[in-house]
Amino acid sequence: MVAVFKVAGELIARVAPSRNPSPRSEGAEMPKEECCLYFIDADAGSSLSKIGISKSPQSRLGSIKTSSPYELKLLISVPFESRAQAEWRERVLHFALTDYRRHGEWFSVKAETAVEVHNAISEIIEGQDFDPDDFLGLCQMIAFQCVSHLE
Numbered sequence: 001m002v003a004v005f006k007v008a009g010e011l012i013a014r015v016a017p018s019r020n021p022s023p024r025s026e027g028a029e030m031p032k033e034e035c036c037l038y039f040i041d042a043d044a045g046s047s048l049s050k051i052g053i054s055k056s057p058q059s060r061l062g063s064i065k066t067s068s069p070y071e072l073k074l075l076i077s078v079p080f081e082s083r084a085q086a087e088w089r090e091r092v093l094h095f096a097l098t099d100y101r102r103h104g105e106w107f108s109v110k111a112e113t114a115v116e117v118h119n120a121i122s123e124i125i126e127g128q129d130f131d132p133d134d135f136l137g138l139c140q141m142i143a144f145q146c147v148s149h150l151e
Contacts, residue, residue, distance in 0.1 A: 035086035036077040037093075037118070041111035042070040048102065049075075049111035051093050053086040075111040078118070093118055096139035100147065113150045117143045 038057035042048040048070070054060040057077040065072050080086040096117055100107045107114060120142045124130050130138055 033082060034079050035083040036079050037086050037089050038077040039075045039111040039115050039118075040064065041073050041075045042068070042106075043073065047108050047110045047113070049107050049109055049114050050105050051090060051097070051107065051114055052105045053083070053090050055083075076115055089118070089121075092121060092136070092139055095136055096121065096143040098140070099144070109147055110150070113146055116146045116150060120146065 035053055035055050036057050037051070037053050038060065040050040040052075040061060042050070050064070050072075052060065057074055061072060061074045078089075080089065093114065094101070094105070097107050097109065097114065100109045102108050117139075121139055124138065124142075
């Protein structure tokens with residue numbers, strides 16, 4: 001666990017100064033170097049969502065749909081300037097939502113709730129209002145508060 005915090009602190013130092021990306025509409029083209037963090041909602045009558053990264057979230061949705069028993073929809077995709085930035089944010093969200101992980105990149109929270117967790121964490125990163133040693137714990141606390149309030 002200590003190694004995770006050390007790695008997170010090093011990554012924060014590199015990624016935090018970058019712009020806070022804004023959501024991209026579903027059909028919008030993206031420059032080749034960019035990568036998106038996406039949130040997929042499973043209309044399963046319960047809370048189930050997938051958080052992942054892809055250069056083409058719409059194509060990724062299409063490939064996931066073929067093997068899913070649920071009707072899936074892409075709720076939102078957030079572009080990042082590089083795949084490394086998108087991967088880092090994905091890892092932070094996956095860690096923050098660890099208690100709600102069902103399997104792999106699937107979580108037992110609504111996609112809207114996962115987006116709220118992402119937005120809250122983004123505000124903290126943008127304002128650099130955190131101690132790097134406490135960052136991941138803070139992310140988990142944000143996730144718990146969002147899920148408790150919104151689910």
